[in-house]
Amino acid sequence: MSDGKQSILVFGATGQQGGSVATALLKAGWPVRALVRNPASSKSVALRNAGVELVEGTFAHTDVIRAAMNGVHGVFSVQPSSPGGVVSDEDEVCFGAAIADLSVETGVKHIVYTSSNAVGDQLTGMGHFDSKARIEAHIGALPITATIIRPATFMEMLVMPGFGLDEGRFNFFAKPDQRIQLLAVEDIGKFVAAIFADPVRFGGKTLEIASDTVTGRDLEAQFTEAAGRPITYARFSDEVLEANHFLRKLTELLDEGRLAGKADLDALREITPDLQSFRSWLAGSGREAFREALGTAGAWAYGHA
Numbered sequence: 001m002s003d004g005k006q007s008i009l010v011f012g013a014t015g016q017q018g019g020s021v022a023t024a025l026l027k028a029g030w031p032v033r034a035l036v037r038n039p040a041s042s043k044s045v046a047l048r049n050a051g052v053e054l055v056e057g058t059f060a061h062t063d064v065i066r067a068a069m070n071g072v073h074g075v076f077s078v079q080p081s082s083p084g085g086v087v088s089d090e091d092e093v094c095f096g097a098a099i100a101d102l103s104v105e106t107g108v109k110h111i112v113y114t115s116s117n118a119v120g121d122q123l124t125g126m127g128h129f130d131s132k133a134r135i136e137a138h139i140g141a142l143p144i145t146a147t148i149i150r151p152a153t154f155m156e157m158l159v160m161p162g163f164g165l166d167e168g169r170f171n172f173f174a175k176p177d178q179r180i181q182l183l184a185v186e187d188i189g190k191f192v193a194a195i196f197a198d199p200v201r202f203g204g205k206t207l208e209i210a211s212d213t214v215t216g217r218d219l220e221a222q223f224t225e226a227a228g229r230p231i232t233y234a235r236f237s238d239e240v241l242e243a244n245h246f247l248r249k250l251t252e253l254l255d256e257g258r259l260a261g262k263a264d265l266d267a268l269r270e271i272t273p274d275l276q277s278f279r280s281w282l283a284g285s286g287r288e289a290f291r292e293a294l295g296t297a298g299a300w301a302y303g304h305a
């Protein structure tokens with residue numbers, strides 16, 4: 001039921017973050033409109049079957065986006081970024097800025113933009129984080145109620161092939177005793193639904209979001225428990241970090257505390273009480289992907305970046 005609410009326009013609804021947001025907004029009773037590139041794709045069809053109004057277009061179709069914003073209350077803005085090799089950092093900034101500009105032009109009441117927890121007062125030197133800092137700054141200068149969310153590392157990232165799970169080990173950025181915050185993608189939508197429900201509380205705010213804090217040793221214990229066989233943990237070796245600039249930069253940011261996350265989980269639970277711990281995620285919605293990773297060899301997608 002829409003309760004007389006105006007729509008929210010969701011970008012990237014066939015992807016991780018937008019999909020989570022579309023699901024949570026529908027659950028909260030918002031009519032949801034989504035810009036999709038291919039309305040015939042299985043994910044688009046699933047969205048339509050769930051009640052989402054589909055508009056065909058891409059980030060480059062300014063006129064389509066402008067028309068799609070007609071009469072909407074809010075916009076959820078997410079863009080793909082450079083490490084996946086699909087867009088450049090410049091593209092990401094252009095798309096993010098254009099969506100914000102069009103939101104102002106069409107009288108959207110509230111925009112929620114999803115950034116990254118690595119974004120802060122200083123640039124990181126990594127294109128896909130600094131692009132988000134630029135989009136944040138652009139939105140901050142516009143006359144619109146805006147909320148920035150800064151998500152932690154997605155739990156889903158940890159079960160992508162290439163981190164060694166198929167070989168009974170797990171290599172990641174953190175040292176064994178180092179803390180890193182994680183976020184279940186499913187929880188992103190819950191935060192965004194809470195934000196759209198209370199623009200007075202969240203308008204003009206930047207909210208770092210996470211679901212759990214773990215160390216490398218926690219990951220070892222929780223992966224071992226979930227797999228039913230030993231999974232050992234170690235940080236990426238010096239050789240790997242030496243050979244891979246992308247991984248090395250991420251590891252440096254973690255060591256500097258800029259990627260570790262500093263979200264206040266207790267305060268976040270007051271917004272979204274049922275945040276998923278990594279353990280509960282592994283046993284629940286992450287279970288299938290974890291099982292698949294245990295049986296899948298391969299290099300991480302950005303292994304040669």
Ligand SMILES: NC(=O)c1ccc[n+]([C@@H]2O[C@H](COP(=O)([O-])OP(=O)(O)OC[C@H]3O[C@@H](n4cnc5c(N)ncnc54)[C@H](OP(=O)(O)O)[C@@H]3O)[C@@H](O)[C@H]2O)c1
Binds near residue numbers: 012
């Ligand atoms: N914190 C983390 O651990 C973490 C992890 C991964 C990503 N991220 C960040 O999250 C952002 C990406 O979000 P995501 O993971 O939700 O993305 P995703 O799952 O890769 O989905 C991307 C979405 O954008 C759509 N899209 C791509 N190019 C488009 C275009 N030209 N026009 C219109 N729509 C387009 C895709 O549609 P189609 O279905 O048509 O492809 C899809 O819906 C990136 O900026 C990245 O840096 C953060």
